[in-house]
Amino acid sequence: MADSTSISVAPTGSQEKPATKSLSTFLRVTKYTGARLLSLAVTVVIGLYLTILIANMGGYVDTIRLAQIREEVNAGIAGNPAFRTLTQEQRVNLANERIQSRVHAMGMDQPFIIRSFIYLKDAVILNLGRAYNMASNSGSNEVRMIIIERLPPTLILFGVADLVLFFIALFTALGLSRKYGSWWDKLIVVLTPLSSAPGWFYGIFLILIFASVLKILPFGDMVDAPPPSGFFPYLVSLLKHMVLPIFAYTLSSIFLSIFSWRTFFLIYSSEDYVEMAKAKGLSDKDIQSKYILRPTLPTIITNFALLVISSWVGAPIFETVFNWPGLGRALYKAVALYDTPVIIGETVIFSYLLAITIFLLDIVYALVDPRVKVGGE
């Protein structure tokens, strides 16, 4: 607030002002995001610690670690020609000795409270152990590799779906807010309850209609099998497979989003300064973009952030229904195969995804929220 008054009072300094202003804005946004990053980092660490605690209440993390040590030690002894001459008994003793020393070195013989912090450190640096049954396409059974391989499909699917949803909902809501009480507006109000069903539910119906009955779109998967060679055919195949998931996702969230965002717009468009702008004779377009959209965006972004978070969290079921080879489907498979390292690793990676999402939306929030940009509350 202080900035804007000083500009109008002292027009002489206007030549330097924009530069210093943008610099101070940059600093403020940086400070804000820095503080958010720090608090989120702490939040993630606490969240991961809780995950570890819950996972290890049945001793699962301990078991994973011991199995890994045993496997590595046994492989080391079997593979070393120097030990060929030893008898079976000697070898077993040697293995036990080595396992003991490794257990000690890794702190596995410490009380649980200390062990839990060792596990926490491993989870934070994504040292997630080895899978029992699952393997990545490249053949590695490291949980980290499995997860890294599954990450892009999930990011592509939900990234595109969320963008589609955001822009459709935003512009429809903006348009409807100008036609409050019209036929279209009432239709959206009537359709809002449809958002009580999640995306996978609509997915089943859409697969039934477009894949089973009409046979024009694929049942699931990310690309045709075998994957088409060449960039362009691959892209076409990918897009074809993305139609139904995105349609399903949008269908389940769009009506509620339009309804609530339109309500935000209506609340802000009844403010006095909008009336004032109208009285000044500003064009509809200007009023909409500068006086209504700008102040409403932070609220909408908060609302959207919750939507994105719930979409990540719903990934296991959504990807299972569409057979999409992403993180969520990997989690489903891990549950079916009882592959505990992957289950824990997936939970960890989802925590990270949530935190990163919150952080990114925080930056966007900082950029559009005048309170962060200009300072003050």
Next chain:
Amino acid sequence: MFKNIKEIFRYPSVIFGVAIIIGLLILSVYAVISIPYAKAVSLWRGSEADWYQNPKTAGPVWLNWFRKDKLPVTIDIKPDDEVITKTVTETSSGKVIDITIPFNFEADDFADDMAMYFTSSFDSAPPFVGMSVISPDGTETTISGFKIDRKFSYRFDQDKKLTKKLKNLVASQGLFVDLKSDNLTKPIKGEYTIKIQAITFDKNSDVNAELVVYGQLCGWAGTDILRRDLGVALLWGTPIALMFGLLAAVGTTLTQLIIAGISAWFGGWVDTLLQRITEVNMVLPFLPMLMMIGTFYSRSIFVILTAVILLSIFGQGVLTFRSMFLQVKESPYIEAARSYGASNRRIIFQYMVPRLIPMLIPQFIVLIPSYVFLEASLAILGLGDPTLPTWGKVIQDAESNGALYQGWYYWVIEPSILLMLTGLAFSVVGYALDRVFNPRLRGQ
């Protein structure tokens, strides 16, 4: 309050929603009364003895209402059925038992299979049975005889000799057409009769027979690949879904309300701490967490319910409720209560929480379907309660057996429609209540 209630019934959607909710409640009560819990569980576990009389993946009978070519409905004639005539003639060495089973076949398509289930009692020598089938035009086809055990099932379609006799058509087709004509694709409608003659070899003997003509349709809900009647799961899924949705919604709303109340009332470090915990909770991935708990500990519906509530205590609702509480906190009547020295507990639980209830009811009702769907999601992910028949499990069975590829649409659509109706009914009512109780925009 009463004025408000009257007002909501002005919305036609509310009448629709309330009607469906009442319908679902009646269905739940009916389910619990007509099939006791233990029986539902054991039926759904499904042994051959429970379901042998059902065809596999048969559609529901009401599909015929929409078809011009009627599909055959399963016919099951039990030994004590009054259409069966049974005459017993004593002979010197045993009995001759004649059984006649008439049945009407009025469909435009063939049955899936036919089977005769014999039960017999005898001392040493097993009875010998001969059968023949008489079609409406009077043709009689005899089936070569066989010995039967105490329990014996004869499947017409698997009888190779019979198939050969019927110009290489399986019995459920060949017995129903005029083999001399060219029209072998449509069954002849009318009354068929199966004649059974059993010869037993001792005095204390008896033979009974049950005829099952497996149709392409069966029961009001159809059957799945294990011959189970989907009706059991659809019926029992109702009380389970409603119970889970309701308990989860009550549990989460109440706990969040209390946390929000404490947070808003005490303020200061308590408020900051509780808000930080809410932030941590936001980073915990809800569904993966539930999947982890379901895999590592227990899939029992009550364990999952508890986990859902525990994971939601510090959910987003806390922030919404907290801001509501902050407004209420400033109202004069709270000030008054404070000035005469009411305790913190009294103010939170007796003055602030009741004030929020009308604002909460809509949110609470909208919350119910999301938990109903959550329960179904877990079932589809293979983490449903292992003993209970639920809607989600039916969808999961259908998905894992490729129902959508195979065209067994009813298997997916029926539980989905029930889910959809439940979701719509509660959210329609919830949104309407929201408009009545919290009229933010009504003045416009």
